[in-house]
Amino acid sequence: MxxxxxxxxxxxxxxxxxKENEKIVALEADLGKSTMSNMFGGEFPNRYFQMGIAExxxxxxxxxxxxxxxxxxxxxxxxxxxxRPYDQxxxxxxxxxxxxxxxxxxxxxSDFGDGKTHQSVDDIAIMRVLPNMKVFSPADANETEVITKxxxxxxxxxxxxxNRNDVPLVTEKGAAxxxxxxxxxxxxxxxxxxxxxxxxxxxxxxxxxxxxxxSARVVNVSTIKPLDAEGVLAFAKGMKAALTVExxxxxxxxxxxxxxxxxxxxxxxxxxxVRQGMMDTFxxxxxxxxxxxxxxxxxxxxxxxxxxxxxxLA
Amino acid sequence: MSYDAKLxxxxxxxxxQVRVDIVEMIPPGKAGHLGGSSSIADVTAALYFHHMKVNKxxxxxxxxxxxxxxxxxxxxxxxACLCELGYFDRKWLKEVKTLHGVLQGHPDMDKTPGxxxxxxxxxxxxxxxxxxxxxxxxxxxxxxxxxxxxDGEMEEGQIWEAAMAAxxxxxxxxxxxxxxxxxxxxxxxxxxxxxxxxxxxxAAFGWHVIEIDGHNFEEILAALDEAKTVKGQPTVIIAxxxxxxxxxxxxxxxxxxxxxxxxxxxAEAQRLAQEMLEEADK
Numbered sequence: 001m002x003x004x005x006x007x008x009x010x011x012x013x014x015x016x017x018x019k020e021n022e023k024i025v026a027l028e029a030d031l032g033k034s035t036m037s038n039m040f041g042g043e044f045p046n047r048y049f050q051m052g053i054a055e056x057x058x059x060x061x062x063x064x065x066x067x068x069x070x071x072x073x074x075x076x077x078x079x080x081x082x083x084r085p086y087d088q089x090x091x092x093x094x095x096x097x098x099x100x101x102x103x104x105x106x107x108x109x110s111d112f113g114d115g116k117t118h119q120s121v122d123d124i125a126i127m128r129v130l131p132n133m134k135v136f137s138p139a140d141a142n143e144t145e146v147i148t149k150x151x152x153x154x155x156x157x158x159x160x161x162x163n164r165n166d167v168p169l170v171t172e173k174g175a176a177x178x179x180x181x182x183x184x185x186x187x188x189x190x191x192x193x194x195x196x197x198x199x200x201x202x203x204x205x206x207x208x209x210x211x212x213x214x215s216a217r218v219v220n221v222s223t224i225k226p227l228d229a230e231g232v233l234a235f236a237k238g239m240k241a242a243l244t245v246e247x248x249x250x251x252x253x254x255x256x257x258x259x260x261x262x263x264x265x266x267x268x269x270x271x272x273x274v275r276q277g278m279m280d281t282f283x284x285x286x287x288x289x290x291x292x293x294x295x296x297x298x299x300x301x302x303x304x305x306x307x308x309x310x311x312x313l314a
Numbered sequence: 315m316s317y318d319a320k321l322x323x324x325x326x327x328x329x330x331q332v333r334v335d336i337v338e339m340i341p342p343g344k345a346g347h348l349g350g351s352s353s354i355a356d357v358t359a360a361l362y363f364h365h366m367k368v369n370k371x372x373x374x375x376x377x378x379x380x381x382x383x384x385x386x387x388x389x390x391x392x393x394a395c396l397c398e399l400g401y402f403d404r405k406w407l408k409e410v411k412t413l414h415g416v417l418q419g420h421p422d423m424d425k426t427p428g429x430x431x432x433x434x435x436x437x438x439x440x441x442x443x444x445x446x447x448x449x450x451x452x453x454x455x456x457x458x459x460x461x462x463x464x465d466g467e468m469e470e471g472q473i474w475e476a477a478m479a480a481x482x483x484x485x486x487x488x489x490x491x492x493x494x495x496x497x498x499x500x501x502x503x504x505x506x507x508x509x510x511x512x513x514x515x516x517a518a519f520g521w522h523v524i525e526i527d528g529h530n531f532e533e534i535l536a537a538l539d540e541a542k543t544v545k546g547q548p549t550v551i552i553a554x555x556x557x558x559x560x561x562x563x564x565x566x567x568x569x570x571x572x573x574x575x576x577x578x579x580x581a582e583a584q585r586l587a588q589e590m591l592e593e594a595d596k
Contacts, residue, residue: 025452049448049483057475060438064445067423067431068453072445088472091435092442096423 002169004141006162007105011036013148014073018044021152025065027051027058027074034164035075035105055080059088059100066098071152077111078104078120078161082127089157094132097156102127103148107137107161108196108247109278109296112289119283120161125252127159128225135225136160137246137254139199142173143222150177163247165289167197171220179223181231187217190307191236194245195221195254198298202245205303216307227257233265241272241310245303247293250275272313276306317535321364323594325531328398329359330590333560335394337587339410339417342580346410349570351390353495353528353555354462360534361460362395370400373427379457380430380446384439384473385464385493386420387572389429393417396428437470439463440490444480447488447548458542461490466498469507474519480548481520488548489541490521493528495557499571513552521550528553561586 017024018040025047032038032050041048049065051058055076062072074081081104082089093100104123111118127135134154138144144162151158170184184199185206194202199220206216219235221227236242242262246254255275262269278296286292293299297306332355340346361381362368369375383392390410397404402416409415418425420434430446433439443461450457467473480488498506509515517523522544526533534553541549557571558564561583564573575583 025449046452051479052475052482054472054475054479056437056472057441057444057479060441060472061445061448061476061479063431063438064442064447065449066445067442068446068449070449070452087435088438088441091432092438095432 003166004169005166006138006141006144007034007036007164009141009144010103010105010148010162011039013145014040015043017149017152018047021071023070024152025049025070025072027062027072029053029055029058029076029080031076031105034077035103037073037075037103055085056088059085060092062100063092063098066100071099071101073101073103075103075105077118078107078123079118082120082123082159086126090130093157094130097132099155100157101151102157102159104159104161106164108163109283109292110164110289112286112292115285116282121249121278121282123161124224124246124248124254125256128252128257132156133225134158136222137195137224138162138222139196139220140167140169140171142169142171142175146175146177147222161196163197168200170200170203179226179228181228181235182220183217183235184220185218187215189215189239190241190243190311191217191219191239192243192245192303192307193219193221193232193254193258195224196247198245198247201298201300202303204300205307208300208304209307214308214311221254224254224257227261229261232258232261233269236262236269236271239271240314243307243310244273244275244277245298246277247298248277249280250277251280253277272310274306274310274313276303317532322531325360325363327591327594328363329356330587330594331398332359332391332394334587334591335397335407336390337580337583338407339390339393340575342577343574345572345574347387347390347572348561348564349497349557349567350385350388350464350493350495352559352561353557354388354493355391355559356529356531357491357493357534357553358391358395358462360531360538362399365535365538366460367457368399373401376455377457380443380459382431382433382439382443382459382461383421384433384461385436385467386434386439388462389421392421392429393426396426401428402426436464436467437472440473440476443488444476444483444485447485448483450487451485458487458489461488463490463492465492465494465496465512466503466506468492468509468512477516477519477521484546485548486545489538490548490550492550492552493555494552495555497557497566497568497571499568501568516550516552520547522547523550523552525552526554528555529559560590
């Protein structure tokens with residue numbers, strides 16, 4: 001199993017973008033070493049703005065840079081990239097649909113040691129609810145590169161959340177971005193919609209389920225907004241039940257997005273659904289990432305059990 | 315520095331016209347920000363009608379100077395100036411805050427030609443202006459960015475984030491103007507959240523500070539010209555003003571921060587503004 005790091009992929013993609021397009025600028029709030037946007041800063045110091053530990057100012061300054069025709073990538077930890085400057089993102093960036101690309105780094109529980117103040121459970125929900133905002137949650141380093149680069153061409157505000165830790169590769173390098181949900185493994189009993197690192201874990205869970213005679217389809221949802229509703233409905237069609245898995249609050253997150261889509265679809269799409277993720281809770285500190293994921297029901301066995309729970313509802 | 319008498323007379327006249335327009339945008343019985351719009355009317359008139367590079371025929375002209383009202387609730391002043399410059403038809407002045415109208419309750423760059431950003435949620439405009447200043451410098455442009463901040467708005471922490479960041483980035487194409495009218499939405503600043511030594515605060519953060527009477531055109535023009543000569547740091551002009559300036563019934567009163575005028579008050583405001591205009595034209 002080849003592992004790779006989404007932060008490195010983000011930093012490298014940003015650097016590549018900088019080489020291709022002089023309109024790309026980057027802003028940082030004293031965490032450039034963690035977000036790896038410092039790779040861009042090393043090569044393009046004139047286009048790299050250290051804003052200090054002042055995320056509100058960073059967000060509105062990014063808006064100003066976009067207003068002069070630049071494509072502004074602002075990066076910091078996901079909690080500080082979204083919740084802290086929420087109104088700045090809303091008012092300065094989203095209302096005028098400016099070309100600001102927000103990178104929420106160390107997203108979800110991936111900053112396992114730092115605890116609840118540093119673990120983003122609400123970032124997907126609060127970015128998703130903003131009009132004009134697009135929300136991306138890549139499954140691995142390859143997809144992080146694809147989406148980071150695609151954001152430069154997607155007009156308007158974008159939010160990408162990336163994992164802090166080395167995680168397995170599940171997608172191909174250099175794929176073209178199309179915004180569609182992707183079937184990673186086919187199955188016939190239950191469909192698992194997963195996002196981020198949870199895609200690999202859902203695939204592992206599907207292997208376990210297979211051994212127990214349960215056939216699970218695993219779908220990667222890396223573009224959470226705008227959601228490929230057609231794809232979600234197509235992959236849910238004919239399934240007995242559905243499960244969503246995310247390293248974020250199910251309230252407003254992928255779980256909500258899929259539920260909204262299934263309930264609004266044709267009668268046949270209204271299959272039993274279980275949403276697994278952060279169940280209306282903040283995180284906590286842990287010595288190990290795996291241990292923390294298991295604490296919140298995101299262990300591979302937990303995911304397999306939840307799939308069976310969904311099927312039991314059918 | 316002394317300025318041509320004709321220029322001063324012209325600006326006085328335009329500032330009076332701006333007040334005429336502001337009143338037109340606040341019909342009787344409809345709430346409008348008379349106080350904070352008229353306190354900054356003279357500075358804004360000096361910017362639009364003389365100091366800034368503007369181009370009504372191409373509102374997005376890359377060579378233009380930018381003006382951002384971080385205190386977005388004073389948009390009526392900006393609307394009046396843009397209207398007088400011909401950015402949009404006069405008929406819209408009577409249609410402020412109407413559905414599908416050009417003139418929103420707070421500045422919206424997508425709706426109003428000549429408006430540069432979205433402001434209204436206080437505290438953000440100075441950071442937006444900083445971003446513009448950085449972007450223009452990056453592009454080798456000699457355009458300048460002006461940002462009007464309210465004195466009550468200085469209670470927002472983000473103002474001080476931007477106040478710290480702008481000198482750190484040595485932006486000398488950025489000029490903030492603090493409209494020190496000493497009154498905020500519900501009461502005087504003294505009664506809401508008193509804070510002392512405004513010029514000293516900005517100086518301590520690394521800004522070149524100029525303090526003026528914000529209703530004296532010679533002082534306004536001299537400050538704007540001085541700001542242009544400052545290198546390696548941003549300038550802040552502390553404009554001491556009177557909330558509701560020109561309308562004695564509203565002057566210095568929080569009640570007219572965003573109030574509806576009666577028929578009588580509206581007629582009085584119209585008369586006062588008209589008299590200012592006639593006086594300036596003498």
